[in-house]
Amino acid sequence: MTTLLITDSFDSSWQPFFRRQIKARMGRASRSGEEIRTWMLADSTMEACTPDVNEVVDAVKRQKRNADCIAETASEDTLSEKRRKLNEEEDRKQINECSSGADTYRKVIVNDPYSEMPSNVPFHIKNGIRYLDAYWTTYCTRTKGRWIGRKLVDVFQEEFLSQHPNYAMAACKLGRLFVNERQMTDTDYVFKNNDAIVHVAHRHEHPILAKPIEFIENNDDLLVVNKPPSMPVHACGQYRLHTVMGLLHTEHNITGLRVLHRLDRTTSGVLIFAKNYESDLEFKEALKSGELxxxxxxxxxxxxxxxxxxxxxxxxxxxxxxxxxxxxxxxxxxxxxxxxxxxxxxxxxxxxxxxxxxxxxxxxxxxxxxxxxxxxxxxxxxxxxxxxxxxxxxxxxxxxxxxxxxxxxxxxxxxWHETIDPGYEERMQKFADGEVQAEPEDLRMEDRPDYDPICLGCNVTKxxxxxxxxxxxxxxxxxxxxxxxxxxxxxxxxxxxxxxxx
Structure with a gap:
């Protein structure tokens, strides 16, 4: 049995993040058959997110996490295959749960991350291109196999090519990186298996062509669209709202979809989504059998x-x-x-x-x-x-x-970056050399400024x-x-x- 500790005393701006993390954790447990027990720590037992209290809670969480964590040494391909099989087993389970005698219904997709996307982010269109204003957001992921045993800052430098080489060092010192729900300011931290990573960042999304998403079919089981070029299907890199799934949510209020196949960002054409588990499984079986x-x-x-x-x-x-x-x-x-x-x-x-x-x-x-x-x-x-x-x-x-x-x-x-502000280069080098002793920033998202001094997108001519x-x-x-x-x-x-x- 795994225990999740939940508190309602964190800063209100971070409560949606923790809800998403708990929701995702419960979803993974459901697919694997893992039993989950939750404990609620209310304000009566905790002060409002003081460092000392956080240390105590984090220690308990780490102890529970380490006891429940099973080290996986399989290759990434093997892990992906395991996840795929778990998803298919979950789909069949969902379908069986929906059966009742001769009457059946199809259960809709749940746990959709796009249901909590930023909304009302300003944009403008110029010469047929759609530009989105920069905004603050969080990136959430877990350690990949190739990250385990390596320093956090080294992984950032190698994996995220669009960032400045010294960005991770600066972000870490400013308290914008979280590992297992703990603000990580240790630049020498080494990733462990199953670490939950959150990165608070100033996001500059790339522009896309101002072309509409055309609907080919929209029924109870499937949504089929003619995808325009220039936008990814789902969130990746510098794209989140400027994606097919992002625009379906923000412009058409459509969520609860599963991508049945992929198209590259610059590729256009037929793109199919499932609206329920059974349709998702039917597509996968057609793909396996060679019928597709x-x-x-x-x-x-x-x-x-x-x-x-x-x-x-x-x-x-x-x-x-x-x-x-x-x-x-x-x-x-x-x-x-x-x-x-x-x-x-x-x-x-x-x-x-x-x-x-x-x-x-x-x-x-x-x-x-x-x-x-x-x-x-x-x-x-x-x-x-x-x-x-x-x-x-x-x-x-x-x-x-x-x-x-x-x-x-x-x-x-x-x-995209053409000319970098010399002052930005100097500032980032000081972070790398340890000349800047920064204090961790306030966590409230709504209080963050439009300009970010360590954000590459804020300090370049594009x-x-x-x-x-x-x-x-x-x-x-x-x-x-x-x-x-x-x-x-x-x-x-x-x-x-x-x-x-x-």
Whole structure:
């Protein structure tokens, strides 16, 4: 049995955070069959969040947590597989709970993190681009396997490339990092298994194209939309409100969704969400059985081979840059199979249909790169960093380690930040050198200023983004099973121009 200690005496601005943490903990326990007991520590037993009281409560929490924690040494892939199986078991359990004789109903999705997103954040639209004002928020996560045994500040520097190298040091000294609900000001702290991490940060979301989310189908079981390019499906990096799920919540008041498949940020097209556990499970079973038919269309460089005949690529795909999700063709990768069929070509570019028989990350983009016909303007897989042949036939002219390092360096140089304020650099260096003895800040979110002295986004001049940053010429055209079929029209760039007849 695990014991959760709950108090109502924390600063009111932090109560929503602790409610979310408890809600998530109860959800994990439900999926794993773990028994949970809760203790409420009311104001009559505690003073309002004084450091001494916090030390006592934290000590009890750590003791309970250490007693309940089971060290997991399995690989991240194994852990992901365990989580997937637990989710599927939970779905079946939810479905069985909903059955009563001949009558059944479908239980809606619960524990939706988007139900407590920031609301009413101001934005403006300029030249077709939607800009969101900066706002204060919290990032919540748990230690990944590769973080365990490493210093907190080192993980920040390596994993979060968009932050200043000395940001973690400054944030830690200012008390903006929490580990297991304790304000962590120790810059030498080493991550342990299952640490719960919270980061209070000034968030600058990247702009997106001001395009609406088109609804294809909206019934009791599924929501199907035509995703615009430029926005991620769910929160990641510098995106949270500027995501499909974020905008569905803030603009359409739709929550309680499960993403059934992913589309990259710059990819457009068919995107399907489940509204209940049974629909989620049905989709997964169709995916496992091979019944699911997936069809994409893209624009590539050069004259793609074939005149209506299929070109098949079956090269294995594996991870190259884990922190960026970059993949490549490699012998130790996972099996992957894509079928291509040229629709038309003008002698310089070709529009090609793609049929996915497997679903690896960036599979279409990686296979097209391998074939020597990369997607036009693909900022990840169509650059010189992949070697003279730009990755054709997996000939990179360098080792995987060198390629990984070069891609990471190229990514850093292509970030939005153009000119950094010299005063900011000096200020951050003083934090790193220990010249600044900062006191932990007040925790009240509503009292925080619009300007943050250690926030990189507040201290730079930003360059205008290129069109390729917002859009990739890759579109999900159709998802289909024996029970349903959802599709969109061809995007304008995929339609063959008509020859003028004079």
């Amino acid at each position: 038919h997936k069809e994409y269309v893209c624009k590539v460089e050069g004259v793609f081979p074939g005149n209506g005949e299929e070109v098949i690529c079956e090269e294995p795909i594996g991870s190259l840059v884990l922190t960026m999700g970059i993949q490549c063709v490699r012998n130790d990768g996972k099996p992957a199979r894509t079928r291509f069929k040229r629709l038309w070509s003008d002698g310089k570019i070709s529009v090609v249909k793609c049929f996915l028989d497997t679903g690896r990350t960036h599979q279409i983009r990686v296979h097209l790169q391998y074939l020597g016909f990369p997607i036009v303007d693909d900022e990840l897989y169509n650059t010189d960093v992949w070697g003279p042949q730009r990755g054709k036939n997996a000939e990179y002219g360098k080792s995987y380690e060198e390629l990984c390092k070069d891609i990471t360096a190229a990514h850093r140089s292509s970030l 360059r205008n983004a290129s069109p390729s940053h917002f859009m990739l010429h890759l579109h999900c055209l159709k998802y289909e099973t024996s029970k349903w079929s959802f599709s969109t029209r061809l995007p304008e760039w995929a339609i063959e121009p008509k020859n003028d007849v004079s």
